[in-house]
Structures are given as structure tokens and as C-alpha cells.
Amino acid sequence: MSEKAPEAGAAWDAGLYNAKHDFIWKYGSDVVSLLDPRAGERILDLGCGTGHLSAQIAEFGAQVVGVDRSAEMVAAARAAYPNLKFEVADARRLAYREEFDAVFSNAALHWIHEPELVFQGVWRALRPGGRFVAELGGKGNVREMQDAMDRALDELGAARPGEVQPWYFPSVSEYVTVAEKNGFEVRLITLFDRPTALADGAAGLRNWIVMFGAEYLAKAGEVKREEFLRRVEELLRPKLFRDGQWWGDYRRLRIVACK
Numbered sequence: 290m291s292e293k294a295p296e297a298g299a300a301w302d303a304g305l306y307n308a309k310h311d312f313i314w315k316y317g318s319d320v321v322s323l324l325d326p327r328a329g330e331r332i333l334d335l336g337c338g339t340g341h342l343s344a345q346i347a348e349f350g351a352q353v354v355g356v357d358r359s360a361e362m363v364a365a366a367r368a369a370y371p372n373l374k375f376e377v378a379d380a381r382r383l384a385y386r387e388e389f390d391a392v393f394s395n396a397a398l399h400w401i402h403e404p405e406l407v408f409q410g411v412w413r414a415l416r417p418g419g420r421f422v423a424e425l426g427g428k429g430n431v432r433e434m435q436d437a438m439d440r441a442l443d444e445l446g447a448a449r450p451g452e453v454q455p456w457y458f459p460s461v462s463e464y465v466t467v468a469e470k471n472g473f474e475v476r477l478i479t480l481f482d483r484p485t486a487l488a489d490g491a492a493g494l495r496n497w498i499v500m501f502g503a504e505y506l507a508k509a510g511e512v513k514r515e516e517f518l519r520r521v522e523e524l525l526r527p528k529l530f531r532d533g534q535w536w537g538d539y540r541r542l543r544i545v546a547c548k
Contacts, residue, residue, distance in 0.1 A: 318345060320395050323545065324422040326351040330390040333414055335380055335407075335423075336397020340366025343373055346393065354389075356380075357397075383410030392421045399426035402457045404464070408471035415548045421473065427480040427542030428460040434538060437524040438498070438505045441517050448508045455504045464542060473546035485537040493535035494522055 321342055326332055328350030334343040337355030339362055347353045347370075356378035357363050366375045378384075380394075381403055392411045401407055411421050442448040459467070465475050487493030495518045498505065509517035529536050 318342070320393070320422065320424045320543065321345050323543065324391060324393050324420075326391070326393075331388060333385065333389045333392045335383075335392055335394040335411070336400075337366060337375060338362050338397075340370045340373065340375060342393070342395055343375070344370050347373055356383075380410065381406035383414050385410075385414035387413070387416045389414050390416055390419050392419070392423075394421075394423040394425070396424065396426075398423060399430070399456045399458055402454075404457065404459065404467045405471060408467055408473065412472050412548055417548060419548045420476075421468075421544070421546045421548075424541055424543045426456060426458045427540045428458050428463075430456070430458045430540040431538055432540075433525060433528055434494075434497075434521075437521045438502060438517075440524060441520040442505065442508050444520065445509060445513050445517060447510065447513065447517075453504050453508055455502070458540075459542065461542070464544060468544065468546050473548060475544065475546045477545040478543065480540060480542050483539045483541050485539040487535040487537055490533050491530075491535075494525065494529070497535075497537065 324332070324346065326346045326349040330351045332346055332351045332353050334340075334346060334353055334355040337343050337357045338359075340355050343353045343355035343366065353373055355363075355366055355373065355375040357366070357375070358377065358379050360377050363375045363377050366373070380398065380401055392414055398404070398407055408421075415421065439448075439450040439453070442453065443450050461478055461480050465478055468475050487497050489496050498518060498521065506514060506517070525535075529538060
């Protein structure tokens with residue numbers, strides 16, 4: 290699913306994801322280090338996207354199963370890594386029962402507005418003592434970008450500010466509460482700023498919106514799409530465009546929790 294699968298279940302362009310948004314899985318390498326996979330462990334990669342981090346985990350000798358809600362992403366992962374196992378699955382409806390030593394997730398769970406269902410499914414999937422290691426967008430993630438898109442839609446008369454809410458960006462206390470309510474012991478949780486370079490120079494922001502802001506574009510409509518994109522760029526240029534490069538105002542939440 291990841292920054293990979295919007296809640297609406299729209300189709301993804303896996304090629305565009307790999308070509309222009311590879312920063313997502315590349316930053317995820319740090320989360321793999323936090324996971325500390327071991328040889329012989331069975332690990333579920335939840336929201337695996339095109340499978341690059343699943344492959345990194347497998348290099349440690351772990352047995353990996355990658356799942357994503359997007360059939361397009363799963364197809365790309367299978368093509369890239371035919372020796373690994375990938376399945377189409379919804380993180381809110383995991384069917385696994387005590388099959389994994391760890392569940393890993395990078396840049397996926399902020400697409401899901403029902404975190405309780407995620408934690409419940411992860412709990413069921415883990416063996417006793419298993420660990421859940423994840424990174425997702427945290428409170429305040431892409432706040433400048435979201436404010437600009439809200440304002441642009443409002444100026445176009447297409448939607449009121451706050452009407453479009455594609456993402457779930459929890460605070461530290463909120464996420465700890467949900468984790469503990471569903472039986473987890475939180476060992477580590479942190480929220481941090483991570484300004485992120487968007488690929489493709491001057492086209493970087495609109496590329497990001499096309500890939501991840503489908504709900505905003507749908508509200509703008511085909512007729513006003515270009516006007517919407519230009520207005521968002523105009524609003525954000527003083528804040529997020531530097532030396533020919535767009536920067537996303539990312540904030541990330543990392544968690545390690547044990548069953």
C-alpha cells in the first residue's frame with residue numbers, strides 16, 4: 290500500500306514510483322537497520338510496494354513475505370524479485386495467525402485511517418515475543434503542502450479546507466495509545482523532521498501531487514487540474530523551492546513494539 294496505495298484503491302503507476310519516487314524505499318533502508326533482521330526469521334513486509342525493501346531484508350537470510358493492497362505494485366515486485374513471495378492483501382484484513390517473527394512497514398500505514406485494524410492484524414500475524422517495526426508519516430507531515438492544496442481547492446471553489454483527508458498522520462501519544470490498547474509494548478517511538486528532496490527539479494512538486502495527491506486532483510477536476518497545480522506551486526515556491534529543487538516538508542514517526 291505505502292505511499293504506494295491510496296485509500297480509495299486507485300491504480301498505481303509502479304514505473305513512475307520507481308523512477309521518480311525511489312527516495313521512499315531508499316530512506317526505508319534505515320528502518321531495515323532498526324528491524325535488524327536475522328537469518329532464519331520469517332518477516333512480513335506490510336505495504337511492500339515494488340519490493341525493494343523486502344529484498345534488502347531477504348539479504349540478511351530472513352524469509353520474507355511482501356504484501357501490498359496494490360496489484361500493480363505486487364506485479365512489479367514479483368517481476369523484479371521472482372525468488373521472493375509477494376501477495377495482494379489489505380493491511381486492515383490480514384489473515385495470518387502467529388506466522389511471523391517480525392512485521393515491518395515503511396511509508397505505508399499513513400494511508401490507513403483505521404490504525405486499530407492494522408495493529409490487530411499485526412498482533413495476530415506475530416508469534417509471541419514478535420516485534421513490529423514501522424515508519425509512517427507523523428503529525429505535521431507535509432503540512433505546508435497540504436495547506437497549499439487545501440487553499441488552492443478553496444480558491445477554485447472545488448472543496449473547503451480540510452475536506453480532503455487522504456492521510457492519517459498520528460502523534461506520538463496517539464500511536465502509543467492505539468498500540469498499547471491492542472496488546473503491544475512500545476519499546477521505541479520517535480517523531481522527527483525529514484525534509485525530503487523531490488525528484489525532477491522544477492517538476493518535482495507536481496510529480497509528487499500526481500503520484501500521491503489523487504484525491505486533491507479529483508476534487509480539482511480535469512478542467513481545473515492545471516490551474517490547481519500552478520496555484521499550489523505558486524503558494525509553496527517561497528517555502529519549499531530552493532536552488533532548482535522542490536523539498537517535501539516530511540515528518541516521520543518510527544515505532545518498535547513487541548507482542
